Structures are given as C-alpha cells and as structure tokens.
Amino acid sequence: MKKIKLTVIPGDGIGSEVMPHALDILDVIGEIHGGLDFEYEHFDYGCDYYLKHGKMMADDGMEHLAESDSILLGAVGDASKVPDHISLWGLLLKIRQEFELAINVRPAKVFRGIDSPLSAPEDFDLVVVRENSEGEYSSVGGRMYRGDDEIAIQNNVFSKRATKQAMEYAFKLSAGRSHHVTSATKSNGIFHAMPFWDEVFSETSAQYEGIRTSQQHIDALAASLVTHPQRYDTIVASNLFGDILTDIGAAIMGSIGIAPSANLNLNDKSPSMFEPVHGSAPDIAGRGIANPIGQIWTVKMLLDHHGEEEMGSMLLNTMESVTADGILTPDVGGGASTDEVAGEVIKRLKRKM
Incomplete structure (x- = not known):
C-alpha cells in the first residue's frame, strides 16, 4: 500500500x-x-x-x-x-x-462545458512555469525620507541558478507536451535583469534539441494570450510576469474559480x-x-x-x-x-x- x-x-x-x-x-x-x-x-x-x-x-x-x-x-x-x-x-x-x-506551475485550457469569454476560442491547452522564489518579488529594498521627498526602492533579484532551474523545468515539461517553450521577457525596457534572463534562456535552450523556442515581450505576450492562446504550449516567466500571465490564463478559461496551481520543491x-x-x-x-x-x-x-x-x-x-x-x-x-x-x-x- x-x-x-x-x-x-x-x-x-x-x-x-x-x-x-x-x-x-x-x-x-x-x-x-x-x-x-x-x-x-x-x-x-x-x-x-x-x-x-x-x-x-x-x-x-x-x-x-x-x-x-x-x-x-x-x-x-x-x-x-x-x-x-x-x-x-x-x-x-x-x-x-x-x-x-x-517553481509555480499553472495550466490553462479550454474546459468542456465552460464558456470562455473569448468570442471564438480555439482549443488551447497551455501551462505557465513561473520562477517562484525571487525576481520582482524580492523583499530587498526599503524606504527613506518623508513627505514629498520620500523614496521607495524595490530591487529585483535574478540569480542564474533559480532562473535556469525554472527554464530547465519548462523544457522538460514541454518535452512531454508539444515541444515548444516561450520565454516572457522585457529586455527592451528593463535594462539589466531581462537581458540576463534572455541570455540564460538562450544558454538553456541549446541543451534541449527538438524543443522549439520563442521569446516575447511581456506586453505583447499578454495581448497574444488573449487573442491567440492556442499558439502556446509551455511559457516560462519570472515571478511577476508569471503571476500576471497565469491570471490571464484563468480569465480566458472562464473563471479564476477553476484554476489550479502547484508550488514545487x-x-x-x-x-x-x-x-x-x-x-x-x-x-x-x-x-x-x-x-x-x-x-x-x-x-x-x-x-x-x-x-x-x-x-x-x-x-x-x-x-x-x-x-x-x-x-x-x-x-x-x-x-x-x-x-x-x-x-x-x-x-x-x-x-x-
């Protein structure tokens, strides 16, 4: 037993x-x-x-x-x-x-019998792999001064170990799905962290032959997830970007009430x-x-x-x-x-x- x-x-x-x-x-x-x-x-x-x-x-x-x-x-x-x-x-x-x-994993799919708010949803079935330990949700930072001069500083923290770990999990997961991994980035606007993210993604993808890859800026990816969710299989994203994308995934399924998640050690x-x-x-x-x-x-x-x-x-x-x-x-x-x-x-x- x-x-x-x-x-x-x-x-x-x-x-x-x-x-x-x-x-x-x-x-x-x-x-x-x-x-x-x-x-x-x-x-x-x-x-x-x-x-x-x-x-x-x-x-x-x-x-x-x-x-x-x-x-x-x-x-x-x-x-x-x-x-x-x-x-x-x-x-x-x-x-x-x-x-x-x-690692945080959240699937989103067309669920039989539940109407998607999308006018003509195709049969999408995707999963978002979210780096769950650091990134934009780091507690590093602080506040100083008072009144109109007050400053709040929030530091994003991206380690190669954690970033690569999330990406490797996404590639291995996709190998049992449709062999396609999309990276959510914003390297055209976030000067240090996202170019680093892109470099680690490129390095990691080279280790997984047979898995197709793409990279999209988070704003375009969020829009595309609403208009063409069927294009995606496995998406890997940072802590904040993954949080946003998974709520979109729940919404296009028809209700956040049906969406699950796994937080994995x-x-x-x-x-x-x-x-x-x-x-x-x-x-x-x-x-x-x-x-x-x-x-x-x-x-x-x-x-x-x-x-x-x-x-x-x-x-x-x-x-x-x-x-x-x-x-x-x-x-x-x-x-x-x-x-x-x-x-x-x-x-x-x-x-x-």
Missing part, C-alpha cells in the same frame, strides 16, 4: 468550503486505485488564527508541515480581518520561501504545495456557491506529482464530463451549488470502482 501524508490547510473564506470535497475525492481515488492511501493532518492556520494568536501559524508550524509528503492549501487572506501583506507573508509566502518552492528536501488560484473570495464565502473545480484540479496536479498520472487524468476527465453536462456553479453561468458540483464528480468517480 502506497501511503501519502498530506498537510491540509483550508485557510480563509471559501477555502473551508471547497477543501472537504477535495479530500473526499482523494479518498475515492484511493479506493479506485486499490493500493493508494492518504493520511491527513489538519491545521487551522489563517486569518482567524491570526486574530486569536497574533500570528498566521504556530511557532513550530513549519516543523509540522515539513513532516508531510505534500501540502493542500485552500486559500489565504481576508483583508477585512488582517492586512494582506501580513496574511500572505505570514503563511503562503513563508511556506513558499522556507520550503524552497522555487525540486530538491526533495521539503513538501510541495498545491492550491487553487481563486483565493478566499470573501464576497461569496458562506453562500455555498464557490466553484470547487479549482481545488479539485489541484488534487489532479498532486496525483501527477506523486507519480499517479493515470489517476490524475481520470479525475480531470471526470471533472470535464460534469461541466460538459452543464452542472456548473454561478461563476461560470450555472445554478449548481458547491456541494452539487463536487458531489457529481464523486458520484461519477464511484462508477469506475
């Missing part, structure tokens, strides 16, 4: 509404597989935890998380309770940085983390209408990460069969509840036993 120990952090807002369905689906997957068992350890870290304890997680929280094989996260943040910079840096970004989750020293992109969505929390597809899709990515690609593909196909039959939450034009959509996925999975 293969056992996978998971840390579960539902977090804030709709996180606690979609997470139970993801765990139910994992249990069903384990039954279908017959040789797969999931063990869960739950933590109530989040904004409510902060209000009680003055911190987003316990002092020994990272030690407990490190004992798991992977982390399932629901959502982080509720600005009405805790400022975003506190909630993000105290939990999500803390985990990403201390566990060296250097590549040295096997710490667990990787899987989370939906939608955030805590406090405006709909408690109404039972949150889309569970994003959280369920993270389960598919988690299964792939642990070598269970067959189970992951089965789950994705089952999810799409549900949406294709019009069982949809309100964010994608339907009238079904969170429970109804997830319940239908579970019902159809059980038919495969």
Whole structure:
C-alpha cells in the first residue's frame, strides 16, 4: 500500500468550503486505485488564527508541515480581518520561501462545458512555469525620507541558478507536451535583469534539441494570450510576469474559480504545495456557491506529482464530463451549488470502482 501524508490547510473564506470535497475525492481515488492511501493532518492556520494568536501559524508550524509528503492549501487572506501583506507573508509566502518552492506551475485550457469569454476560442491547452522564489518579488529594498521627498526602492533579484532551474523545468515539461517553450521577457525596457534572463534562456535552450523556442515581450505576450492562446504550449516567466500571465490564463478559461496551481520543491528536501488560484473570495464565502473545480484540479496536479498520472487524468476527465453536462456553479453561468458540483464528480468517480 502506497501511503501519502498530506498537510491540509483550508485557510480563509471559501477555502473551508471547497477543501472537504477535495479530500473526499482523494479518498475515492484511493479506493479506485486499490493500493493508494492518504493520511491527513489538519491545521487551522489563517486569518482567524491570526486574530486569536497574533500570528498566521504556530511557532513550530513549519516543523509540522515539513513532516508531510505534500501540502493542500485552500486559500489565504481576508483583508477585512488582517492586512494582506501580513496574511500572505505570514503563511503562503513563508511556506513558499522556507520550503524552497522555487517553481509555480499553472495550466490553462479550454474546459468542456465552460464558456470562455473569448468570442471564438480555439482549443488551447497551455501551462505557465513561473520562477517562484525571487525576481520582482524580492523583499530587498526599503524606504527613506518623508513627505514629498520620500523614496521607495524595490530591487529585483535574478540569480542564474533559480532562473535556469525554472527554464530547465519548462523544457522538460514541454518535452512531454508539444515541444515548444516561450520565454516572457522585457529586455527592451528593463535594462539589466531581462537581458540576463534572455541570455540564460538562450544558454538553456541549446541543451534541449527538438524543443522549439520563442521569446516575447511581456506586453505583447499578454495581448497574444488573449487573442491567440492556442499558439502556446509551455511559457516560462519570472515571478511577476508569471503571476500576471497565469491570471490571464484563468480569465480566458472562464473563471479564476477553476484554476489550479502547484508550488514545487525540486530538491526533495521539503513538501510541495498545491492550491487553487481563486483565493478566499470573501464576497461569496458562506453562500455555498464557490466553484470547487479549482481545488479539485489541484488534487489532479498532486496525483501527477506523486507519480499517479493515470489517476490524475481520470479525475480531470471526470471533472470535464460534469461541466460538459452543464452542472456548473454561478461563476461560470450555472445554478449548481458547491456541494452539487463536487458531489457529481464523486458520484461519477464511484462508477469506475
């Protein structure tokens, strides 16, 4: 029996509404597989935890998380309770940085039954590989002076090690897809960091024969992702550029509520983390209408990460069969509840036993 120990952090807002369905689906997957068992350890870290304890997680929280094989996260943040910079840096970004989750992977595809806002979307299926540890989101910098003379300095940090690592991951991923990698750059406007990025991309691409490459400035790439998403297979981008492009990817799919992400540790020293992109969505929390597809899709990515690609593909196909039959939450034009959509996925999975 293969056992996978998971840390579960539902977090804030709709996180606690979609997470139970993801765990139910994992249990069903384990039954279908017959040789797969999931063990869960739950933590109530989040904004409510902060209000009680003055911190987003316990002092020994990272030690407990490190004992798991992977982390399932629901959502982080509720600005009405805790400022975003506190909630993000105290939990999500803390985990990403201390566990060296250097790669963020987010797929975007035409999802059967869900209308894209694009007028005539072709059958796009792409993935963005985002450098997840440094770049524009470095905390190096500071503020000085006051009044009209105040200055804020934010330094971008690009190391060759981290940059090349993201690019190598993108090339290896594309080798199992459509053999095409696009680099997001802005070397015509960002004088030092982006020419460096381009040089590392050129150096890395030379090591991967058979993979076609292209480079696009981020502004043109963002526009093209909206007008011609079918042109792309694997996109590699810096921390900020990847963040922007992946939200565009979620938007052209039809809803940020269906978009998943994986934060990956590549040295096997710490667990990787899987989370939906939608955030805590406090405006709909408690109404039972949150889309569970994003959280369920993270389960598919988690299964792939642990070598269970067959189970992951089965789950994705089952999810799409549900949406294709019009069982949809309100964010994608339907009238079904969170429970109804997830319940239908579970019902159809059980038919495969």
